[in-house]
Amino acid sequence: MWETTRKRKQRVGCPRLHVSGRAPVVPMSHKQKILIIDNSRMIHSVVKARLNEDELEFHSALDGEEGIRIAGDLHPDTILLDVDMPLVNGFEVCRRLKADPALSPIPVIFLTGQTSTAEKVKGLNLGAIDYITKPCDVAELQARVRAALRTKELVDLLATRALVDGLTGLRNRAYFDQRLVEELARERRARTPLACCMADVDQFKRINDTHGHGFGDMVLRGVAQIISDSCREEDVVCRFGGEEFVILTPGVNGAGARVLAERVRANIAAHVFMRGGVSLNITCSFGVSETTGGESPVEAADAALYRAKSAGRNQVVCAA
Numbered sequence: 001m002w003e004t005t006r007k008r009k010q011r012v013g014c015p016r017l018h019v020s021g022r023a024p025v026v027p028m029s030h031k032q033k034i035l036i037i038d039n040s041r042m043i044h045s046v047v048k049a050r051l052n053e054d055e056l057e058f059h060s061a062l063d064g065e066e067g068i069r070i071a072g073d074l075h076p077d078t079i080l081l082d083v084d085m086p087l088v089n090g091f092e093v094c095r096r097l098k099a100d101p102a103l104s105p106i107p108v109i110f111l112t113g114q115t116s117t118a119e120k121v122k123g124l125n126l127g128a129i130d131y132i133t134k135p136c137d138v139a140e141l142q143a144r145v146r147a148a149l150r151t152k153e154l155v156d157l158l159a160t161r162a163l164v165d166g167l168t169g170l171r172n173r174a175y176f177d178q179r180l181v182e183e184l185a186r187e188r189r190a191r192t193p194l195a196c197c198m199a200d201v202d203q204f205k206r207i208n209d210t211h212g213h214g215f216g217d218m219v220l221r222g223v224a225q226i227i228s229d230s231c232r233e234e235d236v237v238c239r240f241g242g243e244e245f246v247i248l249t250p251g252v253n254g255a256g257a258r259v260l261a262e263r264v265r266a267n268i269a270a271h272v273f274m275r276g277g278v279s280l281n282i283t284c285s286f287g288v289s290e291t292t293g294g295e296s297p298v299e300a301a302d303a304a305l306y307r308a309k310s311a312g313r314n315q316v317v318c319a320a
Contacts, residue, residue, distance in 0.1 A: 036080045037079060053142070063088065064085055109131070110131045113134045165239040167239070180248065192251050195289065246301075285315060
């Protein structure tokens with residue numbers, strides 16, 4: 001299954017990992033999304049007409065509750081929010097948006113017919129980044145929305161980089177911890193299998209001591225590339241820390257994960273690492289565990305990895 005998927009990804013030009021030590025930059029390949037929350041349909045039409053020069057995707061909500069719901073589903077890049085709405089006003093909507101960690105990074109621009117300093121200060125203290133006074137000046141609206149979208153793009157880029165391991169280009173431990181929670185919840189909800197493979201480079205300290213840390217870094221980048229190339233698109237491949245790597249396999253049970261681990265182990269053992277006239281074969285040990293009852297498989301996989309190291313290395317051991 002994994003080999004077929006890997007070849008398919010290469011045929012369609014799936015980019016390889018950046019192994020130069022720099023984190024990959026995720027390009028903006030989609031239209032940025034604007035959510036307009038305003039109880040006036042005319043305002044929706046006016047905003048869309050005045051921003052029609054930009055390639056944007058517009059979404060509309062006519063009241064605060066609907067706006068909060070759509071924001072949670074859509075995760076827009078910027079929200080234009082009317083202050084004066086019945087039932088739930090803009091200030092309350094903003095407060096609730098900023099109280100949600102998943103939605104708080106979204107820039108909020110208030111739309112208002114009021115120009116008092118007190119009102120502006122209140123909105124800015126709630127987390128809004130700007131105000132636009134109605135009726136909207138075309139140039140001002142365009143400039144303020146574009147600035148908000150640039151801010152969101154930079155926030156997204158920083159968040160992405162914060163979850164990437166700078167040496168190998170793989171996702172890091174923080175990203176793994178987030179995804180583990182999500183996948184465990186999915187496993188409990190959908191009753192689909194989930195397994196975990198823990199990998200450790202054998203005798204890595206000796207590699208560093210004998211050939212230097214530069215060679216050791218090259219080995220880690222190469223191992224990361226081999227693991228990534230051996231996995232499906234939906235597998236979660238991360239650097240766990242030091243010379244340890246981890247793979248989550250959504251929808252695959254322990255037996256299937258063992259097949260994957262054996263393939264990765266063999267691919268690593270067959271690879272020759274070369275740098276500065278030095279060539280070296282290295283090996284990795286693997287521990288595999290399947291989730292049972294929504295419990296995290298990481299500790300069991302780590303214990304199985306320890307047994308693999310103790311039994312002579314360069315092998316795959318499954319949790320009991």
